[in-house]
Amino acid sequence: MxxxxxxxxxxxxxxxxxxxxxxxxxxxxxxxxxxxxxxxxxxxxxxxxxxxxxxxxxxxxxxxxxxxxxxxxxxxxxxxxxxxxxxxxxxxxxxxxxxxxxxxxxxxxxxxxxxxxxxxxxxxxxxxxxxxxxxxxxxxxxxxxxxxxxxxxxxxxxxxxxxxxxxxxxxxxxxxxxxxxxxxxxxxxxxxxxxxxxxxxxxxxxxxxxxxxxxxxxxxxxxxxxxxxxxxxxxxxxxxxxxxxxxxxxxxxxxxxxxDLDASVDHLRTLRDRFERLILQRIPTANVNGLESPRVCNTSNVCFPGIEGQALVAQMSRRGVCCSQTSACTSHVPRPSSALLAMGLSEEDAFASVRFSFSVLNTDAEVQAVADLLSEVYRDLLRLST
Ligand SMILES: Cc1ncc(COP(=O)(O)O)c(C=O)c1O
Missing domain, CATH: 3.40.640.10 (Type I PLP-dependent aspartate aminotransferase-like (Major domain))
Incomplete structure (x- = not known):
């Protein structure tokens, strides 16, 4: 990046x-x-x-x-x-x-x-x-x-x-x-x-x-x-x-x-929806947690099966992308997200999930670049884990 x-x-x-x-x-x-x-x-x-x-x-x-x-x-x-x-x-x-x-x-x-x-x-x-x-x-x-x-x-x-x-x-x-x-x-x-x-x-x-x-x-x-x-x-x-x-x-x-609440919400929703579309196209095994749920406009939580979410966060961070696995208040503790467990995810899928949350300062070009990078990093991690 x-x-x-x-x-x-x-x-x-x-x-x-x-x-x-x-x-x-x-x-x-x-x-x-x-x-x-x-x-x-x-x-x-x-x-x-x-x-x-x-x-x-x-x-x-x-x-x-x-x-x-x-x-x-x-x-x-x-x-x-x-x-x-x-x-x-x-x-x-x-x-x-x-x-x-x-x-x-x-x-x-x-x-x-x-x-x-x-x-x-x-x-x-x-x-x-x-x-x-x-x-x-x-x-x-x-x-x-x-x-x-x-x-x-x-x-x-x-x-x-x-x-x-x-x-x-x-x-x-x-x-x-x-x-x-x-x-x-x-x-x-x-x-x-x-x-x-x-x-x-x-x-x-x-x-x-x-x-x-x-x-x-x-x-x-x-x-x-x-x-x-x-x-x-x-x-x-x-x-x-x-x-x-x-x-x-x-x-x-x-x-x-x-x-400018309406314009901000529109911008955030457009970024989130495009990001999720790109990820699901590039990584067909990925799931967006809560995809069909009523959701706030700026948050994507994606499960990348077969890998450790924490490893993905670390690899993305090395390439200049900040995302996270769970709430910042508890993310130094290697525990699966209680929110994802409550939704019925297995511990393995909860550990394989990563959160991406957007602000009005983010751009479509960033979404595109991160989606491209994510599919590369995911493939590398999957290769290492098998
Ligand atoms: C839903 C929710 N409640 C409370 C808090 C705590 O806010 P603060 O970081 O200002 O203590 C957070 C922060 O992550 C939050 O996401």
């Missing part, structure tokens, strides 16, 4: 130039602590308020519902742990969390920790398409639960859950719903004014904002249980000086994406 090709945008995305300029301005000329009681502090408080109002408005969320955190992991912890602890404080009865086996580790590991604290965790089954069963959700909600936590789009496969239906079922059962939308914001239209989601979480670095900034939308402002002690920032739920530069970067990235 004459220059690097980055197809790992579900792990993180590069900041757009306009975002870097906005962040740089907020770190330099316009630095300041929004809590300071002087002219610079008041000015920064105004900028913080404007960013919060923008984030809320763009998602159709009520004024005052956004809480800024240090990222998606912290946002998920704050909601899942916070809501469960609030429920535990209200009743001596055992309490229950309903989630799925395809969640990000920032939800599944919280669920594991809660089990050790006496919480019952029920996992919704997932079909071979990666979509959780809403019939089963209705059955599980025949008994009270403190929270349903379900992602919108899967980071590894791009499979999208039936969030409208899930939200309606939870509303009818009177159970709060948390939706991890880290891989959905900026790729799907989201309007919380018409969708009864109690808690929506996401992170900036999947949509060309800096890492280290996340958001909880606490629609009805019901969160009261902080996980930390400190100041009054973010309603005391996330104490500590706000990372205003990153917040301003997030606002800028959201503003850019919301102005």
């Amino acid at each position: 004459s220059s690097e090709v980055y197809f790992d945008n579900n792990a993180t995305t590069p900041c757009l130039d306009a975002v870097i300029a906005a962040v740089s301005d907020a770190l330099g000329t316009n630095f300041g602590n929004p809590s300071s009681a002087h002219c610079r502090g008041y000015m920064r408080q105004e900028a913080l308020g404007a960013a919060r109002a923008f984030v809320e408005d763009v998602l159709g969320a009520p004024a005052g519902s956004a809480i800024f955190t240090s990222g998606g992991t912290e946002a998920n912890n704050l909601v899942v742990l916070g809501v469960l602890r609030q429920a535990q404080a209200r009743t001596p009865e055992p309490i229950r969390l309903i989630t799925s086996p395809v969640e990000h580790s920032s939800v599944t590991r919280v669920a594991d920790a809660l089990v050790t604290q006496g919480v019952t965790v029920d996992y919704l089954p997932v079909g071979s398409d990666g979509v959780v069963s809403t019939d089963e959700l209705e059955l599980l909600l025949a008994r009270p639960a403190a929270l349903v936590s379900l992602q919108w789009a899967n980071s590894e496969t791009g499979v999208v859950q039936l969030i409208d239906r899930v939200a309606a079922i939870c509303r009818d059962a009177g159970t709060p719903l948390h939706c991890d939308a880290a891989q959905a914001v900026g790729k799907l239209p989201i309007d919380l004014s018409t969708l009864p989601i109690d808690y929506l979480t996401f992170t900036g670095h999947k949509l060309h904002a800096p890492p280290g900034i996340g958001v909880v939308i606490d629609t009805a402002q019901r969160l009261s249980q902080s996980l930390w002690y400190g100041g009054d920032q973010e309603r005391g739920l996330r104490p500590g000086t706000q990372n205003l530069a990153a917040i301003i970067g997030l606002r800028e990235a959201l503003e850019i994406r919301s102005a």
